[in-house]
Amino acid sequence: MEDRVSTRVKLSILAVGLLSFTGILIETSMNVTFPTLTKELNVSLGTVQWLTTGYLLLTTIVMSTTAYVLKKFHPLKIFIFAASLCLVGTLVCLFSPTFPILMAGRLLQAIATGLSTPLMFNLIFEEIPPAKLGLYTGLAGVVISLAPALGPTYGGIINRLWTWREIFVGVIPLIVILFILGWFTVRGKVRGTEGISFDYLSVVFLAAIFSMVLFTFDQAGKHGWTSSQFILWIIASVVVFLLFAWYNKKSSRQLIDFSILKLPVLRLRLFGYFSLQFINIGLSFVIPIVAQTALKMNSAQAGLTLLPGSLLGALLGPVAGTWYDKKGALPPLLTSGILITVGSALFWINSDNLSFVTITLIYIVVRLGFNFGFANSLSDGSVQVTGRKKSDQNSLFSMMQQYAGSLGTNVLSVVISAVALTSGTNDEVINTLMGAKLDFILLTVLSALVLLSVIYIYYKYEKKNN
Structure with a gap:
């Protein structure tokens, strides 16, 4: 009975988790609407990209404060505030006549996501028994990992059938339902901030x-x-x-007790967690660019290349978490490192011969690798600390995974732009394929480093304790 999780706890995690899902889904959905927005709102592409860059940046900054916020305020108050901001921000975006107003709505949504994601993991760490920690962090990992990949598909289809404003219309009923569900189910306790000032x-x-x-x-x-x-x-x-x-x-x-980074296992799990999200979000940016620019797919088709892998990965998340609960960190994390390295290398090797089918199949390999490792890296990081430091660990991991998405998009897009400066040709297709190939090489190296970190932790710290 000690390992039983009540229905109320399950519903509270669901409410907060889906609120995070909504924020992330909107963020990646907007990426495919940029060409339309530049014309309708009369702004440059460089300006309109701040809808994503500014959103991710503010979300990261808000997450940096949550180690304090989660100790200071009751979880229900945090949820109500986040859900209210998400709803208001969505309405502002829906009716925005100009870019500055649309940007303001996106920033309100960023604050909501920056609060709801750490709150989701905090509820798991506080209310889920250790024997089921891997399962529930696996489910939470589905929220973070599935939304970025579904976003381009959702946004591409909506923008093609109606207009970009319907992206916001589609999520308003969900936000209202989640607000009501969370109101009645989110509980928890305040750890207190005695002796701590912001x-x-x-x-x-x-x-x-x-x-x-x-x-x-x-x-x-x-x-x-x-x-x-x-x-x-x-x-x-x-x-x-x-x-x-x-x-x-x-x-x-x-703001955050960075002394927890002195723990070598936690430090390396954070590296793996950050790197997997860098790869995940980076690929969700590069693949649609290659598909639309080089392979001449429309936005909906480009988004659909990510869908099978995203759905299979989502189904795998809880399974991977259960594997962690039963067998420990090594089996799922080693599998993760191998699969994501192989998948990234396949993108590199086949970069000159990509098609709808090859992109879809290779992305399935990458997503399976991602979902074996992403949430389990967080789970294994969380067991390295106790007491108040769990809030610091939660805030640090949440902040860095969010920034990983922002940095992944930024770095991989810059690689493609830099190739255009030095390639000696103005052919957009050639430059995009050359830049994407360099991106795939970068992601392969990063994947291999994640794999090596898993092996190092096992032989350095875990094997001797078994």
Whole structure:
């Protein structure tokens, strides 16, 4: 009976999880509408891309505050605030006549997602017994991993059949239902913030660092990897990061207790968690670009290449979590590392011969690898800490996985842009395929490093304890 999970707890996690799902779904749905929005709202592509970049950046910043927020406020109050902002932001977007108003609505939705995602995991860590932790984090991982891949399909079909505004119409009933469900089911407790004050300066530092890193890579896309602009922004970003590290070490106030990163297993699980999301979101950006630009698919077809892998991966998430509960971290994480490395390498090897079928089949391999490892990396990271530090671990992992999506999109898009600067040809198809091939090489190397981290943890820390 100790391992029994009540219906009320299940419904509370469902309500908060689907609220996160809604925010992420809208974010990736909007990507395929950019060409339409540039014409209707009379703005450039560089400007309209802030609907995604600004959203992801603010979500990341909000998540950085949740270690404090989850200790300070009752979970129900956080949920009501997040759901209300999501609804208001959706209505603002739906009726927005201009780009600034649409951007304002997207930022309200970003705050909602930034609160709801860590809250979902906090409810799991607080109310789910250890024997079922892997199963429920696997289910939660489905929320985070499925929405980005379904978004292009949903947005592409809606935009093709109606207009971009119907993307928001479709989620309003769901938000209202989730608000009501969460009102009656979300519970929990307040850990308290005695002796802890909110660290506003850390928020400013993190916002500056995250923004500067994105802007640094933008310089490479505009001026090249060897440009003085790119190098100067690297130096500036490193300086600000070092200042933040110094401040965090000396200050009595801490937004997040970064001392948990001294735990080697947690640190490497965070690397795996971040890298898997970087690969996941990065591919959900690159594949539609290649499909539409090089293979001449429409937006709906491009989105559909991601659908089979996304659905199979979603079905696998709870299975992978149960495997973790029964056998420990090594079997699912090793399988994850192998599959995602093989999948990324197949994209690289077949980059000149991609088709609807090959993209779909290889993406299935990648998504299976992703879902074997993503939520289980979080689960294994969470058991490394106890007490109040669980909120810090939750906030840190949530913040970094969100930023991984932003950085993945940014870096992989910059690689394609930089190729166009140096290729010596104006052929968009050739430049896109060359840039995508470099992206696939990058993702293959990153996947291999994730695999090596799993093997290293086992032989260095886990084998001796078995």
